Amino acid sequence: MVQKQQRMSKGLVFDVQRYSIHDGPGIRTIVFFKGCPLRCKWCANPESQLSNIEIMHISNKCIRCGKCILLCKQKAITFKQNEIYLNRKNCNLCGLCVENCNTGAMKFIGKAFTEKELLSEVIKDELFYIASNGGVTVSGGEPFMQHSFLKTFLIECKERGLNTAVETSGYVETDIMNDILEYIDILLMDLKHVDDEKHVKGTGASNKLILKNWNMVARKTNNVICRVPVIPDFNDSIDEIYGIADFIKNIGIKEMHLLPYHKLGEGKYKSLGLNYELTGTQPPSNDKIQKYKEICESLDLKVQIGG
Ligand code: SF4
Ligand code: SF4
Known part of the structure; x- marks a missing residue:
């Protein structure tokens, strides 16, 4: 148990979204932690990547006054x-x-919160959580990058009786993830590719640690859902999606979400002075995604399209 006096750190959060019906059951508040070790080419939240406060310039709001x-x-x-x-x-x-x-x-991206401040923010909607069996989801970025703050915030949530979910890339030291699992009611963990070379190409990092963590969480918890972003020219084929489904099936995971590529984050790259590499890429068709769903279901997995 973490002592009360230790709960005084600050975490960097770039967004708090209320009334979400995604990323866990019921009505939820999604808290987005800033900082991510991966650089997925399709990332829809590029403002999540750096672990520091930044400035975003939103061109379509700018009247070029020069002030x-x-x-x-x-x-x-x-x-x-x-x-x-x-x-x-x-x-x-x-x-x-x-x-x-x-x-x-002109907008700052990132705001520091103590655990208590963040808890005060999320309990504004406590009545909705109670009425809908909802709760709080920590997303990112990669929440485990701020693991001390994540742990103490989750403890605060659990002491308040809130349901907790965490979305993770799985790219985190195994001991750190293991240490925090007991405070997470639902773990939403990505598996983007089982081929290491392709994983490196798409995300900038090896999948070895992620696969190790999948084996660990499969042993330690029942409440884990595998999330697979379906990305053209990365993992958008029957063999690649089947490979992911087969891996999780073999370690005892029962549920997966297929998350089709979308372009909603594209405009934010320019606002942050970043280059978006997938400009010409189009989302996979509904028929294709439906086919992938059927293939995964043939392995007896419960499959949902979208989060
Ligand atoms: S760009 Fe804005 S925040 Fe940065 S130094 Fe200039 S006035 Fe300050
Ligand atoms: S102050 Fe700068 S960013 Fe804001 S509208 Fe004027 S030119 Fe655009």
């Missing part, structure tokens, strides 16, 4: 081809542009 350029003492903001350009190396996050932009086009 931020005049205010920035670091000379980090300029006009380039009638667009605001932010030189992030020069920015010291003073916040002047954010505070003074009248249209909200």
Whole structure:
């Protein structure tokens, strides 16, 4: 049991979404932790990746008034081809542009919370959780990157009687994951590819640790659901989806979610000064996803399309 006096750390959160009916049962609040060790090419939340506060410039809110350029003492903001350009190396996050932009086009991504502050935020909807058998889901980014804060926040939730779910890439030291499992009611864990080379190509990291963790969680908990993002030119084939389903079936996992690729995060890349590599990629067809579902169900898995 973590002692009370230890529960004073701060965690970096980039969003809190209320009234969600995804990512666990019932009505839920989704808390998004900032920071991720992977760099999946299809990531829909690129603002989750860095473990520090950043500035986002939202072009379609910007009226190009130039006020931020005049205010920035670091000379980090300029006009380039009638667009605001932010030189992030020069920015010291003073916040002047954010505070003074009248249209909200400049925005901080990431806010520090103590466990108590975050708990106060999520219990605003406690009555909805009770009425719907819902609860709190911690997502990211990779929540286990802030494992001390994650653990103490989950303990606070459990002491309050809240149902807890955690979404993870599975890319975390096995001992760390094992240490926190007892505070998680539902683990939503990705398995993106069973082929290591392809995994490295798509995510920037090996799947060896992830496969090791799958074996560990299969032994330790019954409440784990495998999540598979279905990504064209990465794992979008019968053999590749079957390979994932077969792996989890063999270690005793019973349920999986197929999450078709979508392009909803694309616009955020530009706002963060990042390059989106999958610009021309189209989502897989419904027929294809349905076929994958049937193939996985043929292994006696319970399969859902979407989270
Ligand atoms: S970001 Fe805001 S302050 Fe800067 S030019 Fe756009 S609207 Fe003006
Ligand atoms: S946060 Fe401060 S330093 Fe950074 S771009 Fe805005 S005004 Fe400039």
